[in-house]
Amino acid sequence: MRMSLLFAPTLKEDPQEAEIVSHRLMLRAGFIRQLSAGVYTFLPLGWRTIEKIIRIVREEMDRAGGQEIFMPAMQPAELWKETGRWDLYGPELIRFQDRRGRDFCLGPTHEEVITDLARREIRSYRQLPLLLYQIQTKFRDEIRPRFGVMRAREFLMKDLYSFDRDMDGLQVSYQKMYEAYCRVFSRCGLEYIAVPAESGVIGGDVSHEFLIIAESGEERVFVCSRCGGATTSEVARCPRCGIPMEEKRGIEVGHIFQLGTKYSEPMKAYFVDRDGKEKPLIMGCYGIGIGRTMAAAIEANHDERGICWPFSLAPYEVVVIPVNIKKERHREEAWSVYEELSQAGFEVILDDREESAGYKFTEADLIGFPIHIIIGEKIERSGMLEIKLRRSNERIEVRRAEVREFLERIRKELVK
RNA sequence: CGGGGCGUAGCGCAGCCUGGUUAGCGCACACGGUUCGGGACCGUGGUGUCGGCCGUUCAAAUCGGCUCGCCCCGACCA
CATH class of the missing domain: 3.40.50.800 (Anticodon-binding domain)
Incomplete structure (x- = not known):
């Protein structure tokens, strides 16, 4: 590519609206432009980096046995009412009606849609385990979008859903994803850490957050230098090794959950097991914020002159x-x-x-x-x-x- | 949603407090010339619903009210 032809409008001065480094640099280096609060256009350089992240994510999901699909952003309210989340999700869910007055929302996540697909198509334990994923735009009307693409109202996310016949199967799928996530972030050239976490609205019992280590990170983590154990709650010493924990800061770029039957039960997503009995599908879900990974990469890799891209993410x-x-x-x-x-x-x-x-x-x-x-x-x-x-x-x-x-x-x- | 701040040229800002002729500056842009190892210089030129609406006034970017948008701090999240 010739620079004279490249559409990369750079800014000499810091844009007044941008407070954090990654946002400032993305604007200044001509990677993104803002359309509205939490809504961004990716320009050629920005989009190339996004595509590089996507490529890495896709390769690792495929390697772990995932199959890529593409679900609708536009989702009927009925599904959300089945799980109770039509009411639970609150104003963060962007709702609208079609011309006949039927309620819809723009998907902030896809558990309902995928579970609906699963209950229609999965009949037998022979079809399990199954790992389906997509890379798609999510919509969340955040109370307060901020930090550029770090917390946007419209953003790209990779979401994978695992279906297993029992908890043992879920453990296997979960472990595979855990390892795939480690590979994704190291291939992105990023220093990351996985910590056990609370599950929030998505629900479920076990979950891990993946954080990119960056000084500007919002989350505090305590890491054991010997065993690599990490936690978000404040503890002075590593329970396993007994040595002092090191405090670091990180940006959450991925989150994996063991959902169990949280969605399959209320949505009646059952399969027939080997013993002839009908059982609910055992699910897991696994997300990576694509744009946020890009922002985090900049937070972790820049100097006073600009961005220092890891080789694998450079446009x-x-x-x-x-x-x-x-x-x-x-x-x-x-x-x-x-x-x-x-x-x-x-x-x-x-x-x-x-x-x-x-x-x-x-x-x-x-x-x-x-x-x-x-x-x-x-x-x-x-x-x-x-x-x-x-x-x-x-x-x-x-x-x-x-x-x-x-x-x-x-x-x-x-x-x- | 609670608290704070900001909207004046494409971008960054001054002017507003103390109303008064053609609303400024830097950068960017166009043309000409000289430059070319760390955001060059000179000359010429174009650029504005002063976020919007209503009001006060002889007169509003400037004063008042309403409204819209954006940013920051808090709860939430990939």
Whole structure:
């Protein structure tokens, strides 16, 4: 992609409405724009990062045996009345009527819809276990949307639902998801922690929250450095190891629940077990906030100049910056590096704009491309160009001919 | 919903308290020129329902009332 063609409107100054870092940087770097309180448009760079998160999530859900489906956002009130949540959910549920006056809502979550599907289609224990998931827009009329896409009223979520014949099966599904979540967040290049949690409106008995560790996180967690045990309630010492717990802060990006029969009973989602008896499906549900993961990634990975994307989430991996586009040598080398790396499978941006070098450097830092290739005078003098690693600010001079090999080595390191 | 703050050019702001000719500044934008290794410089130019409505007044961005929107703190959440 050429920078001159990219729709990435950056902001020189901090927008007044944005208080926290991730929100400020997403606006400034041209990743998102706000339409209304808690309602956002993702611009090309922002959407690329979202798609990278989605890809990782999808691969890990599939690997864990999940099958992707797509459920409606528009849901009839009757289903919600069956579980009692039409009244329980309160004003956070966005309700409306169709032209015939029938009540509907915009799904804030999909237990009702999936359970309805399950009760219609699952007859026998032979169909179990079953893991179904979707990546879809959720609607919650939050009392107070804030922090940009961190708590939005319309947001992308991956929600997976497990169906098992008994509690043992649920334990297996739950464990699989737990591990899948760990893989998702480590592949995103994020430091995370899983803590036992309260279940809230979704209900159920056992649940774990997944938190991205970031100083600006709203949640306090206490972590044992020896066994990795973590809790949200304040305890001085690790019960297992007896050593002092370390306090950290985190942002909740995922939550997994063992639901049991909370939805299958009231909605009469039964199957016939091997013994010929009809039993309620044993369910679990597992959510990941896609946009929130993006925001949390920025909270955890930025400096005073801008975003420092983990390699796996960066909208583009490499930016090629000719210091002076009007100099033929800079321009031609930049184009040739750009083409060579693109062909080698890198996601590359060529900053072909007639801007000053400083302007391009500053913007590249702001957007947070992990690797910057700077083509300037050195190319004329010695055939060298400069590779800068955004996060460490490390600068390495590399011969033109060795660039590709060098980057392939870096990529290997950054991805693992 | 309770508490606090803010709406003036695309963005960031000044002006408002103490009403008075053409409503300013920086950035951005357009054109020309000089620049080009850390958000360059000079010149020229365009840009405004002063969030909206009602009122007070000879006169309202400025005073009063209502209203809409946005942000921050609290309960809730992915």
